[in-house]
Amino acid sequence: MPIVQLDHVRKVYDTKVAVEDLSFTVEPGTMFGLLGPNGSGKTSSIRMMIGITVPDSGSVSIFGKPFSRKALARIGYLPEERGLYKKMKVLDQLIFLGRLHYITASAAEQKARAWCEKLQISEALHKKTEDLSKGMQQKIQFIASLLHDPDLIIMDEPFSGLDPVNAALLMDTLLDLRHEGKAILFSTHRMDQVEKLCDHIALIDRGRLVLSGSMREIKSMYPRNRIHITFEGDDAFLHHPTVESLKRFPGQAEITLRPSPTLAGDAQAFLLCALQSARVTHFEVTEPTLEEIFIEKVKESSPENIALTAEIEEPVGSCLDA
Amino acid sequence: MRNVWIIAHREYSERIRTRGFLITTILIPVIMVGFAAGSIFLGTKGDSAIRIAAVSSDTQLTLDLQAELERQQDQKEQSDAEAGATQLTPSSPRHQHRIVIDAIDPSPATRARMDEDLDSGEFDGYLWITPASAPGSRPTFTFTSRGAGPSSVKNTLASALSRVLQREQLTHRGIVAAEAESILQPVQIISSHRARHEDVESAQFSVSVLFFVMYMVIMLYGMNVARSIIDEKTSRIFEVLLATIRPEAMMAGKIIGVGSLGLTQVGIWLTAASLLAGTAMHFGGGELHIALTLAQVVFFFVFFILGYLFYASIAAALGAMTNSEQELQQLNMFLVLPLLVCFVLLGSLLTAPDSTLARVLALIPPFTPLLMYLRVSLGHPRPWEVALSLVLTSASICAIIWVTSRVYRIGVLMYGKRPTIPEILRWLKYS
Numbered sequence: 001m002p003i004v005q006l007d008h009v010r011k012v013y014d015t016k017v018a019v020e021d022l023s024f025t026v027e028p029g030t031m032f033g034l035l036g037p038n039g040s041g042k043t044s045s046i047r048m049m050i051g052i053t054v055p056d057s058g059s060v061s062i063f064g065k066p067f068s069r070k071a072l073a074r075i076g077y078l079p080e081e082r083g084l085y086k087k088m089k090v091l092d093q094l095i096f097l098g099r100l101h102y103i104t105a106s107a108a109e110q111k112a113r114a115w116c117e118k119l120q121i122s123e124a125l126h127k128k129t130e131d132l133s134k135g136m137q138q139k140i141q142f143i144a145s146l147l148h149d150p151d152l153i154i155m156d157e158p159f160s161g162l163d164p165v166n167a168a169l170l171m172d173t174l175l176d177l178r179h180e181g182k183a184i185l186f187s188t189h190r191m192d193q194v195e196k197l198c199d200h201i202a203l204i205d206r207g208r209l210v211l212s213g214s215m216r217e218i219k220s221m222y223p224r225n226r227i228h229i230t231f232e233g234d235d236a237f238l239h240h241p242t243v244e245s246l247k248r249f250p251g252q253a254e255i256t257l258r259p260s261p262t263l264a265g266d267a268q269a270f271l272l273c274a275l276q277s278a279r280v281t282h283f284e285v286t287e288p289t290l291e292e293i294f295i296e297k298v299k300e301s302s303p304e305n306i307a308l309t310a311e312i313e314e315p316v317g318s319c320l321d322a
Numbered sequence: 323m324r325n326v327w328i329i330a331h332r333e334y335s336e337r338i339r340t341r342g343f344l345i346t347t348i349l350i351p352v353i354m355v356g357f358a359a360g361s362i363f364l365g366t367k368g369d370s371a372i373r374i375a376a377v378s379s380d381t382q383l384t385l386d387l388q389a390e391l392e393r394q395q396d397q398k399e400q401s402d403a404e405a406g407a408t409q410l411t412p413s414s415p416r417h418q419h420r421i422v423i424d425a426i427d428p429s430p431a432t433r434a435r436m437d438e439d440l441d442s443g444e445f446d447g448y449l450w451i452t453p454a455s456a457p458g459s460r461p462t463f464t465f466t467s468r469g470a471g472p473s474s475v476k477n478t479l480a481s482a483l484s485r486v487l488q489r490e491q492l493t494h495r496g497i498v499a500a501e502a503e504s505i506l507q508p509v510q511i512i513s514s515h516r517a518r519h520e521d522v523e524s525a526q527f528s529v530s531v532l533f534f535v536m537y538m539v540i541m542l543y544g545m546n547v548a549r550s551i552i553d554e555k556t557s558r559i560f561e562v563l564l565a566t567i568r569p570e571a572m573m574a575g576k577i578i579g580v581g582s583l584g585l586t587q588v589g590i591w592l593t594a595a596s597l598l599a600g601t602a603m604h605f606g607g608g609e610l611h612i613a614l615t616l617a618q619v620v621f622f623f624v625f626f627i628l629g630y631l632f633y634a635s636i637a638a639a640l641g642a643m644t645n646s647e648q649e650l651q652q653l654n655m656f657l658v659l660p661l662l663v664c665f666v667l668l669g670s671l672l673t674a675p676d677s678t679l680a681r682v683l684a685l686i687p688p689f690t691p692l693l694m695y696l697r698v699s700l701g702h703p704r705p706w707e708v709a710l711s712l713v714l715t716s717a718s719i720c721a722i723i724w725v726t727s728r729v730y731r732i733g734v735l736m737y738g739k740r741p742t743i744p745e746i747l748r749w750l751k752y753s
Contacts, residue, residue: 050565051565052561052564052565069568072565072566073566075565077562077565079558079561079562079565081558081561082558083554083557083558083559083560083561083562084557084559084562085336085557085559086557087336087340088336096328096332097562099328100325100328100329100563100566100567101566141562144562
């Protein structure tokens with residue numbers, strides 16, 4: 001039984017189509033990433049899952065049943081725009097939000113204290129929200145969505161605006177929750193974060209689903225045609241004929257190989273060429289990153305999109321003529 | 323219902339702890355007492371003398387006029403003291419002015435000089451007395467004043483003059499001065515109202531204080547509801563709340579929470595006032611005390627709650643439609659205007675609570691809370707009028723809450739732009 005199921009959902013605001021024919025499912029015990037650039041319809045989709053807005057057509061099912069407000073007691077929601085009462089003490093605020101989620105004041109207080117300890121912000125409990133830093137407010141908001149021990153956790157851009165240490169802390173917390181069997185859905189436009197965390201993803205662009213499936217499936221659909229190389233010395237080998245495009249960084253390069261049936265061999269040939277003129281300290285052959293897949297997919301669906309990769313220069317040098 | 327209670331409880335307990343609540347609880351009565359004292363102070367200032375020059379060759383006549391005016395004023399003060407009440411109505415004798423007469427002999431240049439003095443403010447007016455042309459006829463009087471002076475001055479002068487002349491003629495016909503005086507004794511009418519309150523002025527004062535309290539609190543707390551909704555919109559907290567509870571519950575909780583706070587505040591004031599009621603308050607020499615019956619207090623709370631619900635629901639809709647205090651300012655005339663109309667009418671309806679105007683307006687829902695309360699307290703509304711006004715107001719409150727909750731449901735999610743009227747109409751259809 002899927003925890004969340006969107007079926008051909010469509011939502012139109014006055015003149016703008018926010019979501020068009022969107023379908024995906026979130027299975028129990030998985031971490032689901034909803035990806036897309038800004039304004040692609042992530043927040044609109046999430047709002048329909050928690051009943052803030054209603055789809056114009058299509059259906060949303062939660063816990064195997066068509067959406068009803070009863071389900072909300074089992075959902076934890078972290079909105080994109082953080083919302084807390086500025087003048088209210090943190091503990092009072094958490095108790096208030098907990099009670100709205102049908103737990104008693106004492107249970108809410110107990111949970112609030114436990115979570116604050118876990119996220120290392122116990123000192124904030126007796127302060128007013130307006131006296132807290134932005135990162136601390138976000139942690140409080142994060143805690144507020146988890147107080148009632150929800151079975152489904154929906155988070156809109158949970159890591160935006162956090163420093164790496166705190167972002168890692170929240171990611172670890174989410175992973176723990178998934179191990180406890182909770183279903184977690186979060187949206188982000190930072191695709192690099194998703195690769196490590198998610199079991200399943202859905203990529204959306206301008207309200208439409210571009211790609212969805214398990215992380216492994218999606219990656220296996222793409223050939224291992226990316227090379228990350230770190231080197232010292234002459235960089236002429238970068239113009240090897242198997243190279244389709246490249247991005248240069250100081251002492252490093254990211255290379256995309258030309259499509260060919262003998263990709264693995266091409267990679268080896270490239271490495272050999274590199275070793276002739278430079279000292280290679282790191283060499284890795286991988287699938288394209290999610291970001292690259294996304295850009296590729298978007299380019300396919302709308303050709304007017306401009307290529308983001310650099311054009312390759314004229315090849316020169318010895319082994320490059322092969 | 324549980325959620326409504328939680329929201330209301332939060333609103334109440336957070337707000338009652340604020341410094342703002344403490345300040346308004348203390349400050350508003352202080353302002354009101356200051357307001358009352360100020361108007362009485364201005365009233366007493368208005369008693370200052372009016373200087374009038376009487377130009378006449380007949381010195382005896384001007385002297386008699388002076389004496390007569392003084393006698394009239396003494397009598398008035400005496401009767402005021404007997405009545406033992408402060409007159410609040412504008413037509414009351416308190417507001418008449420003491421007139422001081424300067425006698426001046428006429429000479430050819432006098433008229434021009436009088437006009438000059440009048441312009442420079444030396445006198446407030448002059449009375450030119452032309453002696454009688456033939457015996458038996460009366461002298462002619464011309465009163466020139468700067469601008470349109472109070473008409474009461476002219477009337478006072480005329481009545482004083484006619485008494486002076488009457489007395490003179492009576493004396494001419496050989497009637498003894500004392501006898502003449504008794505003939506001329508003006509008739510005194512002692513007014514008596516078949517009102518529920520023996521002390522009409524005190525009742526009017528008490529009711530207008532409560533009227534003012536109701537006006538202030540409804541306006542203040544109505545605006546608080548709107549402001550707090552905007553605040554939740556800008557802090558985005560409503561999105562967290564909407565993820566668990568219905569917008570209707572949010573709105574109801576807010577209106578109830580803020581309203582309970584208003585009731586608490588009014589309760590504090592009334593308790594303090596009833597403690598003061600034992601000790602009569604003295605204002606500017608006149609004696610006023612709080613004259614309220616239990617029914618008046620009960621009706622006060624009934625109409626206060628109705629009025630608050632009516633205006634707070636409108637305020638909630640305004641709050642849901644706007645995104646900032648500035649935008650709210652532009653729309654809050656919807657809230658302020660009907661209240662202001664009631665307030666402006668207070669002066670005239672206080673003395674005529676059963677006039678046609680009062681009867682009609684008190685049945686119109688936006689005006690009912692304040693005006694029907696006034697009628698119930700001071701006038702004699704028919705029971706069916708009171709019942710009808712309660713039904714009409716309750717029905718319109720239900721209608722407004724119905725509309726508002728729909729506007730609210732969508733309005734709170736719309737941010738960035740103010741909706742147009744057609745959009746609002748579409749919202750009503752949509753949800």
